[in-house]
Amino acid sequence: MKSILITTAAALLGTALFTQAEAPAAIKAHVTALHEAKSFKAEITVQKLSGGGLEKGTVSYSKNGLFKIDNATTLAVSDGKMVWILNKQTNTYTEAPASLARTKDLDVWAWAAFFNEEAFKGIKSFTAKPAKTIRGNSLTEYALKLANDKEISIYIDNKTGIARGTITPDVLILASTMAVSKDEIDAKEFAFAAPAGAKKEEVKPSSATFAEVQTILKNSCQGCHNDGNAKAGLSVDSYAGIMKKITAGDAAGSALYRSISGSKPRMPKGGAPLSQKDQDTIAGWINSGAKNE
Numbered sequence: 697m698k699s700i701l702i703t704t705a706a707a708l709l710g711t712a713l714f715t716q717a718e719a720p721a722a723i724k725a726h727v728t729a730l731h732e733a734k735s736f737k738a739e740i741t742v743q744k745l746s747g748g749g750l751e752k753g754t755v756s757y758s759k760n761g762l763f764k765i766d767n768a769t770t771l772a773v774s775d776g777k778m779v780w781i782l783n784k785q786t787n788t789y790t791e792a793p794a795s796l797a798r799t800k801d802l803d804v805w806a807w808a809a810f811f812n813e814e815a816f817k818g819i820k821s822f823t824a825k826p827a828k829t830i831r832g833n834s835l836t837e838y839a840l841k842l843a844n845d846k847e848i849s850i851y852i853d854n855k856t857g858i859a860r861g862t863i864t865p866d867v868l869i870l871a872s873t874m875a876v877s878k879d880e881i882d883a884k885e886f887a888f889a890a891p892a893g894a895k896k897e898e899v900k901p902s903s904a905t906f907a908e909v910q911t912i913l914k915n916s917c918q919g920c921h922n923d924g925n926a927k928a929g930l931s932v933d934s935y936a937g938i939m940k941k942i943t944a945g946d947a948a949g950s951a952l953y954r955s956i957s958g959s960k961p962r963m964p965k966g967g968a969p970l971s972q973k974d975q976d977t978i979a980g981w982i983n984s985g986a987k988n989e
């Protein structure tokens with residue numbers, strides 16, 4: 697069984713060899729509880745810490761491989777076989793077999809263990825912080841260093857033992873309600889109906905060329921990221937310039953991809969997010985080695 701979340705977890709954890717810190721007991725208990733459940737539902741808020749209001753969304757998972765992640769900008773649905781991702785801002789969507797789908801969303805990482813028991817394998821280090829109350833919930837924060845060196849904190853709810861959310865350096869995701877159940881959710885809830893006028897975009901199973909990727913970046917980024925004016929050290933004028941913000945083989949771990957993806961892409965600064973198709977083209981190129989060809 698493949699799913700958008702498994703893809704996420706696999707991308708995050710990569711193929712690193714572990715100098716592994718044993719996951720803390722609280723995280724193991726969280727993983728076990730989610731893994732034994734048949735369904736999981738949460739209402740979430742997404743907050744960009746550098747500014748902006750609370751964005752609401754919902755997450756529902758059901759065994760096996762069914763999920764729906766819905767927020768202001770993106771709807772991602774899978775019936776276990778296909779994955780549909782709708783970009784609400786451009787009213788475009790992709791449809792792909794679950795095995796091919798790539799996710800741009802690290803937002804729901806806290807609950808990846810629902811589908812993937814191994815979600816927390818390979819942690820390099822962790823620090824448990826003192827319990828604190830956020831929006832009325834008593835939580836313990838575990839700051840984790842993942843196998844790919846990405847740092848993320850997970851908030852375990854002290855009452856239920858299940859994570860209520862995550863914080864990445866820039867974004868706080870927190871569930872306001874959570875329901876873990878021994879019953880599966882009706883498959884009808886995971887059906888996708890394209891909204892009126894939505895345009896379908898093709899998902900390429902194979903990877904894109906560097907030329908295709910550079911064309912996208914020149915169109916949307918060159919104004920602020922060129923050899924003469926390379927904001928944050930990124931210039932899209934050359935392969936070498938682009939590679940400064942890429943980890944070959946790991947889109948989720950690449951600053952460039954992270955900046956254009958997720959529910960609130962930071963880039964292009966002040967402009968409309970890239971289409972789902974363009975995001976997928978870039979992810980595909982990175983994941984297949986980010987070659988200069």
Ligand code: HEC
Nearest residue numbers: 916917919920927928930941951952955956962963964965
């Ligand atoms: C209007 C100007 C502007 C445009 C257009 C723009 N950027 Fe940026 N970018 C910036 C500035 C300024 C920074 C410095 C940090 C900040 O302000 O967020 C930055 C920082 C970055 C960073 C490093 C920091 C981070 O967020 O990880 C990356 C990667 C990046 N941009 C990628 C892109 C990509 C890819 C595009 C095109 C899809 C793009 N930018 C378009 C202005 C821009």
